[in-house]
Amino acid sequence: MxxxxxxxxxxxxxxxxxxxxxxxxxxxxxxxxxxxxxxxxxxxxxxxxxxxxxxxxxxxxxxxxxxxxxxxxxxxxxxxxxxxxxxxxxxxxxxxxxxxxxxxxxxxxxxxxxxxxxxxxxxxxxxxxxxxxxxxSDPARARRGLLWLALGELGVLAYGFAGLYLLDSQFRESPSFAEAVENALRLLFVVPATTIEPASRHGTWFIHSARLLASGMLVAGIWQLLRPVLHRTGPGRLERLRVRGLLDQYATTSVAYFHLLDDKTYFFASSGEAFIGYRMVGATAVALGEPIGEQFARKLVVREFAEFCDLNGWAFCFHQVTEAGATELREAGLSAMKIGEEAVVPVTNLSLSGKSFKHIRNTVNRLGKEGYWCERLPRPIPEETLAELEALSGSWLADGGHRERGFTLGQFSYDYLNETYVHVVRSPGGRIEAFANVIPPFQSKEGNFDLMRRRPDAEDGVMDFLFVHLIEHFRAEGMDGLNLGLAPLANLEGGGLVTHALRLLYNRGSRFFHYEGLHAYKEKWQPRWEPRYLVYRSELQLPQLALAVARAGETEGSLSWPWTDLAARLLPWRR
CATH class of the missing domain: 1.20.120 (Four Helix Bundle (Hemerythrin (Met), subunit A))
Incomplete structure (x- = not known):
């Protein structure tokens, strides 16, 4: 093209x-x-x-x-x-x-x-x-708004007629049937009654209540009429094949593979050479990373996507954008805010010798001597092994309040594991103690994994043991690095109220969210740190965007309960 x-x-x-x-x-x-x-x-x-x-x-x-x-x-x-x-x-x-x-x-x-x-x-x-x-406006909601308005006003008309006709003792003159109908219509259209004059406080209250109800129904109808367009369709098989082709040709980011998850919808450039993968959360389109594709098509798709969102009445943002991606999006007139850093362990020349790696080295040597070993499972994974992995995953989820997430993470399923290569740590008796599934790097020179789970009763150090195995595996595969994922809110830059608030959350909120602990664990591998950004159009939208990003990682069941686990949801950058 x-x-x-x-x-x-x-x-x-x-x-x-x-x-x-x-x-x-x-x-x-x-x-x-x-x-x-x-x-x-x-x-x-x-x-x-x-x-x-x-x-x-x-x-x-x-x-x-x-x-x-x-x-x-x-x-x-x-x-x-x-x-x-x-x-x-x-x-x-x-x-x-x-x-x-x-x-x-x-x-x-x-x-x-x-x-x-x-x-x-x-x-x-x-x-x-x-x-x-x-x-x-959303056609279904617009029709609902008109229906609300029609039925609501009919209800107010019936309310006005019944009150005027049956509460005749509350008015100076008892209205006839025709007068009650006429004045109910006047109340409906919020104009003064001609023959009805209240004779009591209750009669006055009734007149005011009918007018308030009529005005309320007008507001409700307009509100539904103007609601944003709802997104109702998911991607088809052919769209996923188009995305897979673009990923194979152009993708270099650590989150690229997650565009293939079922929670994504795709917007393609009119040239067909770039796309944006996003998830709708209410009236906000949360895009995963930057656009992927040919350079000129990436610039085109940003403008077309922004227009598409505007025409549907949606806000939009790009989450976990690389520094290069943020530069391109800034050139399109958008703003970028740093939300953390991604840790990449350089595997080519990494050695566990030296004082800084003493603890890891001792752990690996101890487990190796005790008979622990790692392997990459064959594909397809045998059914009995999948069942064992499922039991391990279930125990990990039940321990410590873990839960399945989405958007920037996959979820455990037999099909998903069979699409990737699963690396496991086995005990001397052969039991699987921990596992991680390696996802395709596409054009990146960094190895990457998604699910990383261990048994709650596993020996201390099994995850370090697995990481060392992955480092050696990626080195053998000719990779330059091992991506350890995002450290949220780490080393935030600049000033401004929002940045100061996030920095305060990082410094004071570790008791609840373990941000410093997560950063410290990744830091012990002596990685290089790469900034990641949230890209948006207007600072006035940041509260709406932050909540949308937080909810984008939740499962469908969680999305229907926006106030459940609110503290965790207000922290949108956990991976």
């Missing part, structure tokens, strides 16, 4: 995403201002700016009706403001209708020219910027 120049592919785009973010912020601010102005002008008795005494000629019934219409329009305007920020087309439609209603109501509210001028200006702004609001 031919190469595409990302700087000229779509001249209408900003550096990333749908253009016009500043325009949308201005329009959203104008809509909020008009909503607040509507509320203020509905509350004041006389117009702030009027022409002569024309306002005195407007019937009092029209004035009251206009006040209620302004309040209803204000509710719709304020409810649509967030959707306008995200470029929602449905939000634009709601705001335009509410602004038009305001423009119609202000003349009847004793000809308040301040309101007329403001509504006219906002309506003109909405009309001239309609092209800046292309984002879709």
């Amino acid at each position: 031919g190469r595409f120049d990302p700087e000229t592919r779509r001249p209408g785009l900003t550096r990333v995403g749908v253009p016009g973010a500043r325009t949308r912020r201005v329009v959203s601010g104008l809509v909020v201002a008009l909503g607040l102005l509507n509320i203020m002008l509905a509350l004041v008795r006389q117009p702030i700016i009027s022409f002569g005494r024309i306002h005195n000629r407007v019937p009092i019934e029209a004035v009251d009706g206009a006040r209620y219409l302004l309040l209803a329009a204000a509710v719709a305007l304020l409810s649509s403001s967030t959707g306008l920020l995200h470029g929602k087309r449905h939000a634009w439609m709601v705001a335009a209708l509410a602004t038009l209603a305001s423009l119609m109501a202000h003349p009847f509210k004793r000809v308040d020219y301040l309101g007329v001028a403001a509504a006219g200006f906002v309506l003109a702004a909405l009309i001239t910027t309609v092209g800046q609001f292309p984002a879709r």
